Amino acid sequence: MKSLGSIRRDFAPWLDQAATPFIRFEGVTKRFGNFDAVDDLSLSIFEGEFFALLGASGCGKSTLLRMLAGFEAPTEGRIVLDGEDLAGIPPYRRPVNMMFQSYALFPHMSVEKNIAFGLKQEGMARGEIAERVDQVLKLVKLETYARRRPDQLSGGQRQRVALARSLAKRPKVLLLDEPLGALDKKLREETQFELSDLQYQLKTTFIMVTHDQEEAMTMADRIAVMDKGRIVQVATPAEVYEAPNSRFVADFVGNVNIFEGVVRSVEGERVTIETTAGFDVVATSEVPVAAGQSVSYVLRPEKLRIAAEPVPGPNVVEGEVWDIAYFGPVTSFHIRLNNGAIVKVAMVNATRQGPLQLTWHDRAYVQFDEDAGLVLAE
Helix, strand or coil, rough: CCCCCCCCCCHHHHHCCCCCEEEEEEEEEECCCEEEEEEEEEECCCCCCEEEECCCCCCCCCHHHHHHHHCCCCCCEEEEEECCECCCCCHHCCCCCCECCCCCCCCCCCHHHHHHHHHHCCCCCHHHHHHHHHHHHHHHHCHHHHHCCCCHHHHHHHHHHHHHHHHCCCCEEEEEEEECCCCCCCHHHHHHHHHHHHHHHHEEEEEECCHHHHHHHHHCCCCEEECCCCCEECHHHHHHCCCCHHHHHHHHHCCCCCEEEEEEEEEEEEEEECCCCCEEEECCCCCCCCCCCEEEEEECHHCCCCEEECCCCCCEEEEEEEEECCCCCCCEEECCCCCEEEEEEEEECCCCCCEEEECCEHHHHHHHCCCCCCEEEE
């Protein structure tokens, strides 16, 4: 079995039935009063994996991270790390370290002293501390900033200091709570690749909590999509995007068209769906469906083509250009159908001038292939 889509490295221990998970959440529930922040959750994470917990605010992802760190205790279930049940082990004795969104740097200390602080608390010898600090400074490329204070650094540099301090103790697992949330968009994009490359170099297990889909898709080997204290899907970024296992995941991750409908005919894997949007879809279904069954048809905007003139073939939808947004690499069109339904189309701007000249209220024709979307049975 091979993972869907491109991957950063040849690393997929979850596909090996004989592989032993490094971290296991076994039937874990965390209850605050009458509210279940985490609800009977089980999850396996492998050594050396960059794993992302992705979900909206309040879905339980940070609570899960805090239980692994030891800041919260499970109400039910257990957490096992490298074969050891973590129940009753205080945070400072767990082989994990946590990097917070705020970075929590000491403002009166230099960069090197911030990094050395935790090592001094552990009673490490002065020479060993100096050597370890020097190693992590080189790792995050901040050697020339060792004597500066945090207020003399940029946001990206402070983020690297916090990362260096977290790595200095050489934890078995590094926990990242919204690690790039304080950075501006361009710096965040650059840092995503740097952090991903650093994790690959260190082979340390990273577990990241984020609500940013792009962040999770860029950095993680696998993503767990969470909702209301439960895990909805665990898969590689490409699988979560291209093969969501539910309407919720399809709608939560990325931009998407979702058309509700009823199957009218089935010929092998080829199905015809009458949608509530007012048009029929001829599609290839990866799941068995039957005539008369209610289904959802999931179609990513970049899988569609748009034209100013009628085009032949099945799966052609006509409408009016209702909205246009230019993003540089792509132009997003919202096409309004006669019944008011909206179809979203993303067109790559492959040339500087762009061959397609469409403006508001023009008639437009949208077409897509039979295997462009995904049929989800309900």
